[in-house]
Amino acid sequence: MQNTENIVVYGNYEVKLNKYPRKNTEKELTDIIIIIFLMHEDFLKKLAYSFDEAIKFHNECKEYFYLFKFGKESRNYNTKNILYFRENPPLRNLHILDQIYYYYLKNKNFYINLFEAIENAKKAHFERRDLSYRIIPPTDFYDKNISQTYSALELMEINSYAQYLINNKIIKELPFPKYIEFV
Numbered sequence: 001m002q003n004t005e006n007i008v009v010y011g012n013y014e015v016k017l018n019k020y021p022r023k024n025t026e027k028e029l030t031d032i033i034i035i036i037f038l039m040h041e042d043f044l045k046k047l048a049y050s051f052d053e054a055i056k057f058h059n060e061c062k063e064y065f066y067l068f069k070f071g072k073e074s075r076n077y078n079t080k081n082i083l084y085f086r087e088n089p090p091l092r093n094l095h096i097l098d099q100i101y102y103y104y105l106k107n108k109n110f111y112i113n114l115f116e117a118i119e120n121a122k123k124a125h126f127e128r129r130d131l132s133y134r135i136i137p138p139t140d141f142y143d144k145n146i147s148q149t150y151s152a153l154e155l156m157e158i159n160s161y162a163q164y165l166i167n168n169k170i171i172k173e174l175p176f177p178k179y180i181e182f183v
Contacts, residue, residue, distance in 0.1 A: 005017040007160050007161055007164045008160065009156050009157050009160045010156065015157050015160065015161070017161075017164070019157070019161070020035065020157065020158055020161040021035065026148065027148050027150075029142075029144070029146060030135050030137065030146060030147075030148040030150075031158060033135070033137050033142070034114065034135060034150075034155075034158050034162075035158060035161065035162045035165070035172070036172050036173075036174060036175070037111050037114055037174075038114075038115075038118070038158070038159055038162035038163075039162055039165065039166055039171050039172060040171075040174050041111075041115055043174075044104070044108075044111045044112075044115075044174075045112070045115065046066075047066075047068065047101070047104055047105065047108070048105070048108035048111070048112050050066035050068075050077070050082055050105075051082055051083075051086055051105055051108070053066070054066070054079045054082035054083055055083070057079050058079050058083060063078060063079060064078065064079045064082075065077065065078050065079075066082060068097060068101050070097060070100050070101075070174075071173070073096075073097055074097075075095065075097040075098070075101070077101065082105075085098065085101060085102045085105060086105055086106075089102065090102045096180060099177065099179070099180050100176070100177060100180065103140050103141070103177035103179070103180075104174075104177075106140065107138040107140055107141070110136075110137070110138045114133075114135065117133040117150075117155060118155050118156075118159050120133075120152075121133065121151075121152035121153075121155035121156050121159075122152075122156060124152045125152040125153060125156060129152075130151075130152070131151065131152040132149050132150065132151055132152075133149065133150050133155060134147055134148070134149045134150075135147060135148055135149075135150065139178075140177050140178060140179065141175045141176075141177055141178060142175070142178075143178070
């Protein structure tokens with residue numbers, strides 16, 4: 001039996017709960033990728049901004065620390081660690097969290113641009129402007145070289161769906177980078 005519950009996107013506009021991800025379509029995988037990254041928006045923004053903060057504190061000759069938590073593990077990074085990881089790929093025998101941190105930091109433009117596209121979609125839709133956003137998932141996480149284009153309305157619907165899942169504590173984990181070497 002299908003759930004016919006609806007999710008409010010804005011005002012009186014609703015979508016059916018089972019609309020996303022669009023199964024058996026060419027957008028199924030990219031829908032899922034967008035939803036997963038939206039589920040972890042706060043975490044990913046803090047991770048991305050850890051690099052900006054490290055640079056700022058480095059330029060001010062101050063120490064900065066960022067506590068990186070992934071799954072059940074955590075690791076503390078200082079300014080020197082963060083700046084090093086940003087410029088140098090993780091070498092063999094590095095702790096798994098070092099590798100994960102590196103790949104998420106390396107691909108920060110992907111998810112920061114996605115979050116900005118969601119905000120731009122809201123503005124564009126209500127200003128009655130066309131907006132399209134092309135999602136190209138990072139190859140550090142996904143095998144397939146896929147991309148899809150989304151309209152402002154699609155992005156708003158997917159964001160509402162992701163928020164519904166978060167509110168109901170249905171959260172899928174972020175992907176592991178493909179190149180992780182377990183030590």
